[in-house]
Amino acid sequence: MSTAVLAPPPPARATIPRTFAAMMAREARVMRKNFLSTFIRVLVQPVMFVFVFAYVLPKLGGGATAGGPGGPTFSTILVPGLVGSSIIMQAMMAVIFPLMMELTWQKSITDRALAPVPVPLLAVQKIIAAATQGLIGGLLVFPAVLLIHAEGQAPKVHVDDWPILILVMVAGALMSAAGGLLLGTLLNPQKVQVMFAMVLLPMTMLGCVYYPWSALDHIRWLQILSLLNPLVYISEGLRSALTPAIPHMPAWAFLLAIVGGTILLTWAATRTFTKRVLT
Amino acid sequence: MTEPPGAAVRTVDLKKTYPASGPRPAVPAVQGIDLDVPRGEFFGLLGPNGAGKSTTIGMLTTLVVPTGGSAQVCGLDVVKDAVEIKRRIGVVSQNNSLDSDLTVAENLEFRGRYFGLGARDARRRAAELLELFGLTEQRGGSPFEISGGQAKRVMICRALMHGPEVLFLDEPTAGLDPQTRANLWEVLRGLQASGQTIVLTTHYMEEAEALCDRVAVVDHGRILASGTVDQLKSSAGADTVITVSYDAAAPQEIKRLGDRDGISKVEVNDGQVRVFATEPDGILGELVDLGSTAGVGVTDASQLRPSLETVFLSLTGREYRD
Ligand SMILES: Nc1ncnc2c1ncn2[C@@H]1O[C@H](COP(=O)(O)OP(=O)(O)OP(=O)(O)O)[C@@H](O)[C@H]1O
Numbered sequence: 001m002s003t004a005v006l007a008p009p010p011p012a013r014a015t016i017p018r019t020f021a022a023m024m025a026r027e028a029r030v031m032r033k034n035f036l037s038t039f040i041r042v043l044v045q046p047v048m049f050v051f052v053f054a055y056v057l058p059k060l061g062g063g064a065t066a067g068g069p070g071g072p073t074f075s076t077i078l079v080p081g082l083v084g085s086s087i088i089m090q091a092m093m094a095v096i097f098p099l100m101m102e103l104t105w106q107k108s109i110t111d112r113a114l115a116p117v118p119v120p121l122l123a124v125q126k127i128i129a130a131a132t133q134g135l136i137g138g139l140l141v142f143p144a145v146l147l148i149h150a151e152g153q154a155p156k157v158h159v160d161d162w163p164i165l166i167l168v169m170v171a172g173a174l175m176s177a178a179g180g181l182l183l184g185t186l187l188n189p190q191k192v193q194v195m196f197a198m199v200l201l202p203m204t205m206l207g208c209v210y211y212p213w214s215a216l217d218h219i220r221w222l223q224i225l226s227l228l229n230p231l232v233y234i235s236e237g238l239r240s241a242l243t244p245a246i247p248h249m250p251a252w253a254f255l256l257a258i259v260g261g262t263i264l265l266t267w268a269a270t271r272t273f274t275k276r277v278l279t
Numbered sequence: 280m281t282e283p284p285g286a287a288v289r290t291v292d293l294k295k296t297y298p299a300s301g302p303r304p305a306v307p308a309v310q311g312i313d314l315d316v317p318r319g320e321f322f323g324l325l326g327p328n329g330a331g332k333s334t335t336i337g338m339l340t341t342l343v344v345p346t347g348g349s350a351q352v353c354g355l356d357v358v359k360d361a362v363e364i365k366r367r368i369g370v371v372s373q374n375n376s377l378d379s380d381l382t383v384a385e386n387l388e389f390r391g392r393y394f395g396l397g398a399r400d401a402r403r404r405a406a407e408l409l410e411l412f413g414l415t416e417q418r419g420g421s422p423f424e425i426s427g428g429q430a431k432r433v434m435i436c437r438a439l440m441h442g443p444e445v446l447f448l449d450e451p452t453a454g455l456d457p458q459t460r461a462n463l464w465e466v467l468r469g470l471q472a473s474g475q476t477i478v479l480t481t482h483y484m485e486e487a488e489a490l491c492d493r494v495a496v497v498d499h500g501r502i503l504a505s506g507t508v509d510q511l512k513s514s515a516g517a518d519t520v521i522t523v524s525y526d527a528a529a530p531q532e533i534k535r536l537g538d539r540d541g542i543s544k545v546e547v548n549d550g551q552v553r554v555f556a557t558e559p560d561g562i563l564g565e566l567v568d569l570g571s572t573a574g575v576g577v578t579d580a581s582q583l584r585p586s587l588e589t590v591f592l593s594l595t596g597r598e599y600r601d
């Protein structure tokens with residue numbers, strides 16, 4: 001061990017965009033390493049779900065069709081819902097799990113916090129990286145929900161409006177990642193288990209994944225309460241873009257919620273993150 | 280790089296109070312510190328646990344926000360110019376802050392890229408540093424799979440990836456075995472010889488003595504004394520310290536020793552007596568004799584040659600313990 005011959009480093013210009021790009025390259029490297037384990041985790045639940053509800057139950061002749069004979073198949077209702085819940089789950093987990101390690105275990109977030117960018121930008125970088133994983137999670141679910149079904153139970157999917165589809169998926173993923181960052185910086189790690197049980201599970205069960213929001217007309221209080229759930233807007237937005245024949249919320253409503261939610265949550269999460277990193 | 284001459288680090292009345300949280304009251308961790316570290320110097324912050332060393336380093340490296348006073352690194356303000364300061368410093372934190380999702384080599388490689396190196400340059404530099412620090416075998420390992428000493432060396436490599444103007448090391452040798460520590464000292468001396476400005480914290484007296492051009496002794500968030508090691512030793516009653524513990528209250532006559540030439544100070548604390556002397560010969564024997572004349576026995580006795588440890592003792596009246 002001797003440093004007598006340590007040469008100066010090659011000349012470098014650490015501009016903020018370059019540093020930002022290098023941080024995204026790091027995320028890509030980590031994502032590539034963990035690809036299988038990460039995405040198998042997101043895929044199992046929707047695959048099992050469509051398998052049981054779009055294949056097994058219809059085969060058994062159960063009443064798993066949503067609108068009775070002639071109505072939309074249950075699989076048609078599930079497509080936007082399962083894609084939406086996959087986006088939200090994957091984006092939130094992609095930001096929360098590493099954060100728990102980085103903020104507590106030896107505070108290894110300092111590795112990134114010492115990179116020459118403002119700390120709030122580091123929060124934005126985390127949101128974008130996690131949103132990317134959320135998007136990948138959502139896209140991976142498509143083949144499963146489109147292909148797994150019993151005969152005659154095929155979902156009727158038709159992309160009516162590409163810009164809306166893309167906007168809902170991208171902004172929805174960003175909103176989820178920002179929400180995850182907010183929760184991850186507000187909660188201490190011991191509470192993460194509880195949060196999964198108390199927040200994520202009810203959110204997906206009641207996120208208009210398994211039924212359209214308008215069907216809740218019969219349970220008015222739940223319909224109104226559901227408006228607090230961000231997943232509802234993603235599901236309904238995807239419903240409007242993918243399965244326009246199924247009743248869905250008007251575009252102004254879900255776009256306002258998703259875009260507004262993204263801005264609000266990003267702003268809040270950036271603040272709480274900066275507070276946690278800079279003591 | 281065209282650098283304006285001037286201090287690598289300068290602080291004026293720098294303060295940090297951690298706000299109260301829940302039942303815990305506010306902690307005044309740093310209570311007004313003035314530092315002036317010229318470029319090229321090897322500077323040491325020496326103090327016991329909880330003295331405020333890490334908090335000070337945290338403020339200088341922009342990760343802890345000061346609550347009072349001001350601090351400049353390379354002439355830049357730690358609050359206003361945080362990003363530019365981060366471009367110019369390298370930091371080795373007290374704990375293992377390696378990126379656990381990356382391998383050892385990737386940790387260095389990405390650090391280089393965060394600081395503007397191209398991917399290939401970064402890989403090459405990482406390989407060079409790992410080689411230099413004897414870590415080539417560990418390059419593919421995860422930061423969890425390497426020993427504490429190896430992790431410290433990796434963190435030093437990481438801090439050197441972009442050729443920082445100032446290198447901050449927070450207790451780099453804490454918890455390392457003597458052999459590993461000696462190795463690290465060699466590394467740090469080598470860096471210093473190449474002109475690297477280094478700010479190091481430590482609670483090992485001998486480490487500060489062995490490495491640092493200048494030292495500030497801190498305790499309870501304040502600087503008790505600062506200067507070169509020699510200055511400190513000759514100023515702060517830099518005497519040999521003779522400590523004797525009796526099995527009963529110390530004999531009264533001992534206090535009178537304080538009037539004698541060659542003895543600067545005598546402290547009596549129940550059964551424990553501490554004599555600070557410039558001419559220590561024979562004093563230990565005298566203390567034992569005084570005891571037996573008064574009918575009290577000696578349970579423990581020690582004599583410390585002038586060192587930072589005796590400086591600390593005379594400044595705080597407390598033993599310097601880990
Ligand atoms: N994030 C924090 N929140 C509240 N109090 C803190 C925080 N970090 C440190 N402290 C308190 O501030 C004081 C100084 O801590 P600091 O870590 O700066 O000491 P240190 O000299 O580095 O000690 P050590 O040798 O143990 O590393 C201590 O009383 C510590 O409990």
Ligand SMILES: [Mg+2]
Nearest residue numbers: 332333334373
């Ligand atoms: Mg410390």
